[in-house]
Amino acid sequence: xxxxDEKDQKGIEQKRALEVKGKKREExxxxxxxxxxxxxxxxxxxxxxxxxxxxxxxxxxxMMKLVKEKNxxxxxxxxxxxxxxxKSQMPFxxxxxxxxxxxxxxxxLRTMDLMEQTAEAVKEYVIRGSGDLCLKLFAGMGHPVxxxxxxxxxxxxx
Numbered sequence: 001x002x003x004x005d006e007k008d009q010k011g012i013e014q015k016r017a018l019e020v021k022g023k024k025r026e027e028x029x030x031x032x033x034x035x036x037x038x039x040x041x042x043x044x045x046x047x048x049x050x051x052x053x054x055x056x057x058x059x060x061x062x063m064m065k066l067v068k069e070k071n072x073x074x075x076x077x078x079x080x081x082x083x084x085x086x087k088s089q090m091p092f093x094x095x096x097x098x099x100x101x102x103x104x105x106x107x108x109l110r111t112m113d114l115m116e117q118t119a120e121a122v123k124e125y126v127i128r129g130s131g132d133l134c135l136k137l138f139a140g141m142g143h144p145v146x147x148x149x150x151x152x153x154x155x156x157x158x
Contacts, residue, residue, distance in 0.1 A: 050141060056134045061090070063125045068093045070121040071114050078108055 029037070068075075068090060075083050075096055083096060097118055103110030125131055135145050 052134070052137050055137060059130060059133050062130060063122065064090050064093065066125050067097075067118050067121045070117045071097065074114055074117070078105055 068084070071093065075093065078100060079096060084090070084093065097114045099105050100108065100111050100113075101115045122131075138145055
């Protein structure tokens with residue numbers, strides 16, 4: 001990617017500075033320099049602007065729905081049936097799961113059962129192929145992403 005780093009920035013500033021009677025005076029950017037700076041700045045943002053953020057949001061929302069479905073009964077037992085008033089509070093489900101895992105629920109002991117059910121839900125989501133949708137889209141944009149498993153990391157470090 002093209003980005004303006006400190007070296008480039010200093011070069012541009014040096015080109016703009018003129019020595020006039022022993023004093024430095026700033027001049028305007030030349031059209032070519034202005035276009036070059038704009039192109040470099042825009043090129044650096046192309047990937048970010050073209051990424052399908054809505055698809056990623058939808059994908060994450062589907063995964064959270066699956067997590068909520070897997071944990072609904074137990075969450076209702078711990079927090080009451082009104083723990084989730086509407087869909088906009090769905091991200092709080094993750095917070096509730098962390099609260100039970102850390103033992104921060106009044107009147108309840110620390111438990112891993114919700115975290116284990118969440119792990120099952122995420123695994124199910126990934127196995128059915130929904131988990132790599134955004135990775136495929138990103139690879140289609142020319143930016144392949146590969147995940148390395150823990151065993152592979154251990155093999156390469158030895």
